[in-house]
Amino acid sequence: MYRQTARTRILDAAEELFSGGGYDATPTARIAELAGVPKGLLFHYFPRKIDVLISLVDERTLVTEHDAEDAEDAVERGAAAAPGDAAGALSRLARRLPLHASPAMRRILFREADTHLSVRERLGRLNAEIITRARFALELAMLGGRGDAARLEAAAATFAAVLLYQESICQLTGHHIDPDAVAELIAHALG
Known part of the structure; x- marks a missing residue:
């Protein structure tokens, strides 16, 4: 349950940040901070920053x-x-x-x-x-x-x-x- 919730929070945070300032201007540390998760957990779900963008686009x-x-x-x-x-x-x-x-x-x-x-x-x-x-x-x-x-x-x-x-x-x-x-x-x- 926690993993699904954390993953969703990461995607929610990325959606907010990417739509505001753009993908290139958004550091992964800021995504993790807004999602309330350790940066390592972000990379557990999304090994590369581009994987966050791809998942957002494919899933949302x-x-x-x-x-x-x-x-x-x-x-x-x-x-x-x-x-x-x-x-x-x-x-x-x-x-x-x-x-x-x-x-x-x-x-x-x-x-x-x-x-x-x-x-x-x-x-x-x-x-x-x-x-x-x-x-x-x-x-x-x-x-x-x-x-x-x-x-x-x-x-x-x-x-x-x-x-x-x-x-x-x-x-x-x-x-x-x-x-x-x-x-x-x-x-x-x-x-």
């Missing part, structure tokens, strides 16, 4: 296969209940997609993606997963997709961008983007 921005299947089932049920309602299908996806990434984790993802390949790859996988789910929701809502594949892909990619990037945009500009409004715009554009 995860859309698991089980979660994705649940979201797909929910989208399929929702789209079946309202065929022709592409905006509703995307809105339901935004509410039900289990994108486990706090605003702090999203800041870490975007800040560290430029310098850490593992973070960039995870961000790419997240983006691809959301695009796949959005395209699936649109295809179901549009009864097989009335538009061409390229338009559906562009619509899905646009919606994925809103879901992933809205926290960064809000942090930079203070403006929150409403996924429901974007869903309406995309549905209108698709006809």
Whole structure:
């Protein structure tokens, strides 16, 4: 029990520090201090500092296969209940997609993606997963997709961008983007 709790405290501390000052500016001693654990215990769980970042990204921005299947089932049920309602299908996806990434984790993802390949790859996988789910929701809502594949892909990619990037945009500009409004715009554009 203690090990799991200590590991979680280490990750919590790293998330807070990495999102505030960045990975490179955060010493492992500061992570251990904030977590309330000896520095040696940090290295027991994470032999290298990069292992802390990799674990954070893998564990805290995860859309698991089980979660994705649940979201797909929910989208399929929702789209079946309202065929022709592409905006509703995307809105339901935004509410039900289990994108486990706090605003702090999203800041870490975007800040560290430029310098850490593992973070960039995870961000790419997240983006691809959301695009796949959005395209699936649109295809179901549009009864097989009335538009061409390229338009559906562009619509899905646009919606994925809103879901992933809205926290960064809000942090930079203070403006929150409403996924429901974007869903309406995309549905209108698709006809």
